[in-house]
Amino acid sequence: MNFEVLLAPVAIMVSALGAWYFAHKAIQNAQDISRKKNTFDYMSKLSWDRDYIQAKNTFLEIKIGPKKLRAVSEEYERLKSNGHGHNAPEGDETARKTIEEHAAIKNILNEYEALAIAIKSFTLDEQIVRENIQQQFVDHVDACKDFIEHTRRNSGFRRPERIWCEVQLLAEKWRI
Numbered sequence: 001m002n003f004e005v006l007l008a009p010v011a012i013m014v015s016a017l018g019a020w021y022f023a024h025k026a027i028q029n030a031q032d033i034s035r036k037k038n039t040f041d042y043m044s045k046l047s048w049d050r051d052y053i054q055a056k057n058t059f060l061e062i063k064i065g066p067k068k069l070r071a072v073s074e075e076y077e078r079l080k081s082n083g084h085g086h087n088a089p090e091g092d093e094t095a096r097k098t099i100e101e102h103a104a105i106k107n108i109l110n111e112y113e114a115l116a117i118a119i120k121s122f123t124l125d126e127q128i129v130r131e132n133i134q135q136q137f138v139d140h141v142d143a144c145k146d147f148i149e150h151t152r153r154n155s156g157f158r159r160p161e162r163i164w165c166e167v168q169l170l171a172e173k174w175r176i
Contacts, residue, residue: 059140073146079095112170138171138176141168
């Protein structure tokens with residue numbers, strides 16, 4: 001049998017496979033660099049975002065203070081059932097503060113949910129995020145457990161278990 005006839009097609013196939021392999025690796029490398037840049041941009045944005053900082057400060061005041069996160073959810077639900085879910089009654093400073101606190105907690109959880117979804121979809125680099133905020137993330141999600149459960153129970157959604165589910169899954173994965 002004459003193997004010289006097969007040499008040219010085999011060489012072409014090997015070259016094509018090699019080209020495909022290196023192109024694939026180049027694409028993976030570009031995606032990895034993009035994911036890391038997106039992660040850095042995201043983390044940097046959070047550090048300077050005034051709304052996030054204000055929500056986080058409000059969240060931490062509640063978390064550290066005597067008031068419980070669940071109590072905020074319960075007070076908000078009471079206001080909502082009285083027709084004051086988004087706007088406090090005129091001159092009612094306590095109601096205004098409850099609505100503000102509830103919004104701050106939801107903003108933090110929504111930001112964490114977006115973060116968890118971005119990690120799950122490989123838009124953000126999990127390792128970089130984990131190295132930067134793992135303990136804070138898990139601690140905050142744990143502190144919100146009762147708030148999340150109360151919100152789910154009172155949501156009126158057909159599938160309330162999906163509310164902030166990615167947050168809880170990621171916190172469980174990162175738990176030390």
